[in-house]
Amino acid sequence: MILAPEGSSSRTLRIPAAQERDAGVYTCRAVNEIGDASAEIRLEVGHAPQLMELPRDVTVELGRSALLPLGPGRGSRTRQPDSGVLFFESVVPEDQALYVCEAQNVFGKVRAEARLVVTGHVPPQIASSASTVRVLERQPVSLPCILLAGRPFPERRWLKAGLPLPAGSRHSVRADGSLHLDQALQEDAGKYSCVVTNTAGSQHRAVELVVQVPPRIQPTATHHVTNEGVPASLPCAASGVPTPTITWTKETNVLTSRGPHYNVSKDGTLVITRPSPQDAGTYVCTATNAVGFSSQEMRLSVNTEPRIxxxxxxxxxxxxxxxxxxxxxxxxxxxxxxxxxxxxxxxxxxxxxxxxxxxxxxxxxxxxxxxxxxxxxxxxxxxxxxxxxxxxxxxxxxxxQGRPVLVAWVSPMALSFPLCFLGLLHALPLLQAGLCHLFMGALQCLLPSPLHPTSLQSLCLSSFPFSLPPYLWLGCPENRGQGPGQCQAQCLECGSPGTCGQEPGCCLAGDLGHIISPLLAPVKQEWGGDFHDSSESPGVFPGRFCAWSSSRG
Structure with a gap:
């Protein structure tokens, strides 16, 4: 104990090396001639915290209890006794961590660390598998999800396109975790994920399901018709997985779109730019992919314009x-x-x-x-x-050409006023048809059949403005052994029929015979035989109407 010198206004008690026995209550008293005063001071002698035992790492099995000495307590499942030991009643994976023990007082603090390791806790691990699974349509398929590790046993879920599979679907999860379909359809194709989770963590594995479909050609007309030179299109729309390749053949010859004549579009349609008759025939469209093929026949008819x-x-x-x-x-x-x-x-x-x-x-x-x-x-x-x-x-x-009939007007008066007016009317249609021709006052016609004398007579009018009686002359080639009755010649007077003579040929105006006779030459040449020239026949008056006709039975 050290006291301050006397006469000093301040006195301090100094203890050079305080010990625990120095602890206690000290009293300071001041005295002078007037009086005295005192004060008490408590002295506590201590030291900074010290760990009696350094904490150590603790390994404990999942679900069992664990003790960490001198550790702080946290959570409802832990207790910290007065001794400072951290107690875990039932270890869970989340309890695995690094724990820090810290003690302090007015003299200082101390800090220590300890790790709690929970054994039997394994995160899920999925076996590696193919990222793409291919299956033929309507065949069974399984998407694997094999666990290699995981404790506790993980929970498995399957997702398609990030969404849970709908309840009641055609999918089922087998004991090994694989997703199974009894019949894979095109609608089942897509990206699937297997997600496994336990208390130690989670893992997922993605797999794509490809449902392969053999080629199918959309039904269409099997007979196509086009006109020559008009572009023709033969459709061949095919579906399938993978996308089919389209080829065209005609009579075993493969057609390509390299030339200007044929062109195969992206949808498989064969376009014939300028069809010709040689392009007509049977064409075969074939769609092929990795799992099969399909073909369809089409017949092309090329219409060609008529040619005479x-x-x-x-x-x-x-x-x-x-x-x-x-x-x-x-x-x-x-x-x-x-x-x-x-x-x-x-x-x-x-x-x-x-x-x-x-x-x-x-x-x-x-x-x-x-x-x-x-x-x-x-x-x-x-x-x-x-x-x-x-x-x-x-x-x-x-x-x-009918049987020739030669009609001539030998009188200028008759030309102006035809005596056989109905006969002229009968000839008008023949003129229009080009079957009759007027030449030198004569009308030459080709008629379908000979005119009988009685029919010739009916062509004449019964009364005329002139007193000169018109006559008709009928003639024909000689019989030439054809027999009697095959040819007749009569001279008829219109209105008063009569016989001009028994011999063939009559009533020909003698002074005009040299004009009319040349007109008979074409008749003679075409039909053969001769016509009798009756220019010397008596009793014939000028101005008479003469007609020649010939018949062949």
């Missing part, structure tokens, strides 16, 4: 003139080619000709056959061959 066979020496645009005799068989050709086979129709005078009549017949080749041609059959004909690709036509002008 024409002699190369003739102009197809000019009508073909055909001449025939009355009663002969006449065939007007119209053989047409085209695809499909053209339909052939005929017109005459721009009116349809029936395919079958008593005398007309349309042949399978398209030609028109007239069994017994008549002068009335004369005129313009046209055959028309048509099909969906177009049409073609060919023109004819048919002239059927």
């Amino acid at each position: 066979q024409v002699n190369s020496s003739r102009d197809a645009d000019e009508p073909l003139r055909v001449t025939a005799k009355a009663g002969d068989e006449v065939t007007l050709d119209c053989e047409a080619q085209g695809s499909p086979a053209p339909l052939v129709t005929w017109t005459k005078d721009f009116r349809p000709v029936p395919s079958v009549t008593d005398r007309h017949r349309l042949l399978p080749s398209g030609s028109l056959r007239l069994a017994q041609a008549q002068v009335g059959d004369s005129g313009p004909y046209r055959c028309i061959a048509s099909n969906p690709a177009g049409s073609a036509s060919r023109r004819y002008v048919l002239q059927v």
Whole structure:
């Protein structure tokens, strides 16, 4: 104990090396002549905290109790007795950690660490497997999720596209954790995840399911028709997994889109840019992928415009003139080619000709056959061959030559006032049809049949403005052994018929015979035989109307 010197106003008690026995209550007292005063001071002698035992790491099995000496208590499952020991009643994985023990007082503090290790706690571990699983449509498949480790035993869940699988689906989870489908469909394809979780952690494994589908070609028309030169498209829309490859063949020849004639589009359609008849036929579309193939046949018909066979020496645009005799068989050709086979129709005078009549017949080749041609059959004909690709036509002008009739007016008065007016009217349609021609006052006609004398007589009027009686002259070639009654010649006076003579040929004006006789030359040349010249016949008066006709039975 050290006291301050006397006479000092301040006194301090100094203890150089305090010990625990120095602890206690000390009293300081001051005294002078007036009085005294005192004060007490308590002295505590201590030291900084010291750990009696250093903490150590503790390993404990999951679920058992554990003690960490001198450790702080935390949580409801731990207790810290007065001794400073940290107690765990039942260890869980979350209790595994590094714990710090710290003690302090007014003299200082001390700090120590200890680790609690929980054994039997293993995070999940999934075995490696293929990231992609392929399966044929409608076949069973399993997506693996094999556990290699995990304690406690992990919980397993399957997700598709990040979402839980719907309840009641066709999926099932087997004991080994794999996801199983009895029949895989295209809708089952996608990305799946297996997620495993326990108290030690979690892990997931992704796998993609690919449902392979053999190629399927969408049904479409199997027969396609186009016109020559018009682009044709043959569709071949195919589906499948993986995406099928489309190939086209025609009669075992593989078609490519490298040339300008064929083009295969991305959707598999075959486009023929300018079809020709050679492109017609059967085409096969084949779709192929890794799991199969499918094919479909299609038939292409190329319509071609009708073509009518024409002699190369003739102009197809000019009508073909055909001449025939009355009663002969006449065939007007119209053989047409085209695809499909053209339909052939005929017109005459721009009116349809029936395919079958008593005398007309349309042949399978398209030609028109007239069994017994008549002068009335004369005129313009046209055959028309048509099909969906177009049409073609060919023109004819048919002239059927009847028995010749030569009519002449030998009187200028008769030219101005025809005595046989009805006969002229009868000839007008023949003039329009080109069957009669007026030459040097004579009308030359080709008629379908001979005019009988009585019919000639009916062509004359019964009364005339002039007193000169008109006469008709009928003549024909000599019988030439054809027998009696085959040819007659009469001279008829209109209104008062009579016989001019028994010999063939009469009533010809003698002074005009040299004019009329040359007109008979074409008749003689065409029909043969001679006409009697009756220029010397008596009793014939000038100004008479004369007509010649010839017949062949």
